[in-house]
Amino acid sequence: MSATGIAILASATEALEAAKRLAPGLSRRAAHYDHRGEFPAEDFAELREAGLLGLFVPQRLGGLGACYADYVAVALELGRAAGPTALIFNMHASMTGALASTPDALVRALGGSDQALRARDRLLTAALNGSLFAVAMSERGTGARLSELNTTYAREGDAFVLRGAKSFVSGAGHVDGYLVAARAQERNEPVVSYFFVPAGDGVRVEASWDSLGMRATASHDVAFDVHLPADALLGGVEGLALLLAQVMPQWLVASYAAVYVGVATAALEEAARQATTRGLGRLPALRARLGRADAEVAAARLCVLEAARAVDAAPGTPETNRAVWRAKLMAGDVAAAVASSMLEAIGASASRRGNPLERLYRDARCGALQPATSDVCADYLGLAALGADPNAGADEPRW
Template sequence: MTFDPAAILPDDLLARFRERAAVHDRENTFPDEDLAELKAAGYLSILVPAELGGAGLGLAEASVLQQRLAGAAPATALAVNMHLVWTGVAKVLADRGIPSLRFVQEGAVAGEVFAFGISEAGNDLVLFGSDTDAVPLPDGGYVFTGTKIFTSLAPVWTQLGLHGLDTTSPDGPKLVYAFVPRTAAVSTRDDWDTLGMRGTQSRTTELGGVVALPDKVVRRIDPGPSADPIVFGIFSVFELLLASVYTGIARRALELAVDAATRRTSKKTGQALSQDPDIRWRIAGMGIAYDALPLQVASLCADVDAEVDHGMRWFPLLSGVKHRAVTMAKHVVDEAMLVAGGSSYFTRNELSRLYRDVLAGMFHPSDPESAHSTAANALLGPPA
């Protein structure tokens, strides 16, 4: 059966999302209606196999859909991204013969909303370390205590995938990956008042001794750089779906720039700005910059789906494409603002919102420093 993104995310649905996006940005609220419509469309289980009740799509198809969604409502796309990361990791592991996240797949079909609880203030180790305490229980469960930041979907998630450090293990410290429910031991700060991506409501999460049951403890690994499947799964799906969101933002900015150049007329020449050689050059540069990214993202997504083994090359490939997508999108939005003129400076203008939303990309792992360090290590070896 031919994959048709418009059948899953039809134009009328995206039009509603785009209209609401301006409201949620202005009012700093979560897009509950968007999530409800996405749930009804089965979007939260697009990466779940058909035999479990999902759409059975691969990462490559999910990437195209996230680009399409981000073009209408970037914050909605970024928030849903974090749920899709976990269903994507479940798929990556299952494809490689590790069924430990089947409960995530079944939960997504049943209506669970999974949030991503990895980021911690000042922890530039990200997947390779944690400041959250993970204390083992006699039955194999764990108690997690600590603070997670940038927890998207904060008002609505039902299950939080997270990691913490067990320092009591007799064979040395272990990073523990697990899932915890929303209980009284978890509190969410109402602290999301940001420049852009306001609809994600990525608030700070306080873990006050929340328990992960034994069957929800999915991995215990050594801290530090690792080729463990859980690390690869998270890193690959996270980076590629992030790249997809920002590539989608760039596409929308390019569309708005073309529309503005066609509509606006020069007082000097009486012609549409689309005939101005400087404007044509600017838009051409935007198109050239944009065109490379959908192909790169699609290629790497296809490699993950096909279980291609790039070995340690995966890390510079993935951090690199995420970095390129964000810097490209920021460049394209910058240029679109100039094409559209002073009206784009008003907050009511869609480009103004995209301008602020796209800035968030620089703060997601891998940040520019990490991406360049990874590339340098791959090309030059580690520093002496």
Template sequence: MTLIRSNAARADQEAILPPENLDALRDSGLMGLLVPQKYGGLEATMHDFAATARTLASACLSTAMVWTMHISQSDVVACWAGNELRENLLPRIAAGTEYLASVTTEGGRGSDLFTADTGVRHTAEHVEFSGRNAPVVTGGRHADGFLITLRAHNEAQPHEVSLVYASRDQLSLTESGAWNPMGMRGTESGGLEISGRVPLAQVVGEQGKFRDIARESMVPTSHIGWSACWLGAAEGAFRELLRWLRRPGRSGGPDLSSELLYERLGRIRVDLDLVSAYLHRVCDCVSAARVRGESLAAPKAQLRLNALKLAASELTFRTVDSMVQTAGMSNGYSRAAPLALERIFRDLRSARLNHSNDRMWPATGALALLDPSIDLL
């Protein structure tokens, strides 16, 4: 944690994922957090996953998000890959030698998770694809392997999507576009153009049925992991703000007897508590559904997962916006401020764009029509 925290400013300034951060995660055993113990993993719970993401994000949100995306991909392999691929890949993930990147975005269609333009060509033993353009691949430059969404075959409909695992040495990779965003700079999420040929055994799940994988695994773990990261970054910032406010003889900032200060701090605390409580309840629901073998594709479950992402992305940003206002121009808004609020503000502004809320709010409203009982969590 000390190393990752000390590299947070550098990761932001240079727009890189510091290799030593990834090395530390590889060495820690955390890359196999959700991998079953029989493959050498920790077989941790959803609550463990969320707690670890929060802790990492309090040190460096970018590094935590890279790790969270990897954990989501590893869960997909554990739950959906065939025996041959699981036996080959999961021990490497658990040992920290396989960092998995997700390739779901595509040039021309943006972040629509459930469609794909680039198709695969089938041979007797392989699938081949070329020119798969992905404008955003989190940590792609450092990945050992990739989970890639592709149209099930060249004549398939865009919604007939397959998921394919490919190791780096099975691919031709060309970097496309510079990575120079406002925030989340340390995720080093530049674009890639990808071509490759892999054995049929590396198709994950049933061909053309990626939607099932997404609803049962990728969406639940992504929404839990992202929300935990955003919460961890915001609560870490709040912790630092409170320490600064209570520091004897501090220079500048609000009067500790101010009613306006009390109101702002109260609102921040309530928003953080609300996100934390909902995160815990969604972890409970996902864990219970998996134990009982119940599907998470039902409207009620999807509503709750969407609500978590929407609430966490909007409320955590609101808290940091209020923290900047509280600390003021010199102590909060400035890059030279004693608090890292300016960086976290920029990072958390991306939360609503990550699988855009503009797409998720209408989808959530449509799901609400399918749950007339209004069975609230």
């Protein structure tokens, strides 16, 4: 336990055990937060105290130094317990994971300075001490197409001015800071960079999130009008966003795949529970639905675990990146299909508000919609199957 009352995780096993220990509480509160469309504050108080916000912080800074597969194991558990909580956690993890896993040598080779590396370490240390971060990339109309962002930044002396409006910012208003993607003003070609913007002056949250599923993610709109110091530019290099999307797709494309496999697992388990309670297990058609769902969830899980193994063993290779895109496609499609089938298996009573399957169905529906959407993942994999370069071969830019 640190002086801040936050547990210090000594191993990946401890992190997974913490997630398993907290899961019943998350699961118990999920209906309440969904019903009210509220940020799951108690869940995050517990995740913070358990030390899970520092999962990716390297050992040299006093953290656990988790690998990608360690994160996936935790996210599968959290997603099974409470999808929205796992999704907000995923945004924090994708930012801290990307910061922690980009080698210093690569940052320097791209032109990053010692000042940028020190700024990165300060953010990771803050996460270890319980700070929670959000990702503010998407915009209304533009979605996650980085090259078309309307949020811009400009240099002002050795500082930056950043202005724009973001949408779908999970955790908005409840986090300590935002990773904001912005386009360089007055440049013809899209130069898209990441900035760290602390919550506070110049950051205005508009409580706009009222959605079909993942209602408890507080994914509100956020307007930014801020002056930032030079070291707010992450990596210390402009133009990193589009490059990272291609070479480290696990953070942008697939880190939430584990969340949605968790949600699909919960839908299957909940349907089996309700079928047992209601004596529906005697129906062959219902058993077949459960059986198919079991196989589909297991296949999606294996896909996600295989992608995680590949990311840790050989990050950025074409094979690894295909595994990453495959995992996102499988997770999004399987979650939606399994939750829909489980709702139908149990029948109309499962569609009533208050039935856990109704909530899981709505949450599961969101996986395929998050970028890269299932259609976009399938296009990437289709191009690769045709022997084309899946990054360069698409007619429409993906980012």
